[in-house]
Amino acid sequence: MKHIDEIELEQYLDGNVSLVRRGLISIHLRKCTLCSERLEALRKEREELLNIGQTMVRLVHARETVTQSGLYNSGKVSSGDDE
Numbered sequence: 001m002k003h004i005d006e007i008e009l010e011q012y013l014d015g016n017v018s019l020v021r022r023g024l025i026s027i028h029l030r031k032c033t034l035c036s037e038r039l040e041a042l043r044k045e046r047e048e049l050l051n052i053g054q055t056m057v058r059l060v061h062a063r064e065t066v067t068q069s070g071l072y073n074s075g076k077v078s079s080g081d082d083e
């Protein structure tokens with residue numbers, strides 16, 4: 001039986017495969033340690049990426065909060081009254 005390629009494993013993780021394909025992949029994964037290990041590795045890789053992504057979002061968000069409060073404190077820069 002043909003092994004599942006990485007692209008398909010990623011699609012499987014994303015749920016981007018048809019039901020039939022999904023069934024075939026999960027049957028293969030049950031039989032094939034190699035592919036299930038690869039899937040597990042991909043899943044871990046994703047989790048790490050996700051964690052990094054979330055940390056970055058938090059950092060950006062923190063910076064935005066600082067910038068916003070800075071603007072707020074300097075306040076009343078342009079009220080647009082002279083129009």
Ligand SMILES: [Zn+2]
Pocket residue numbers: 002003004028032034035036
């Ligand atoms: Zn395999």
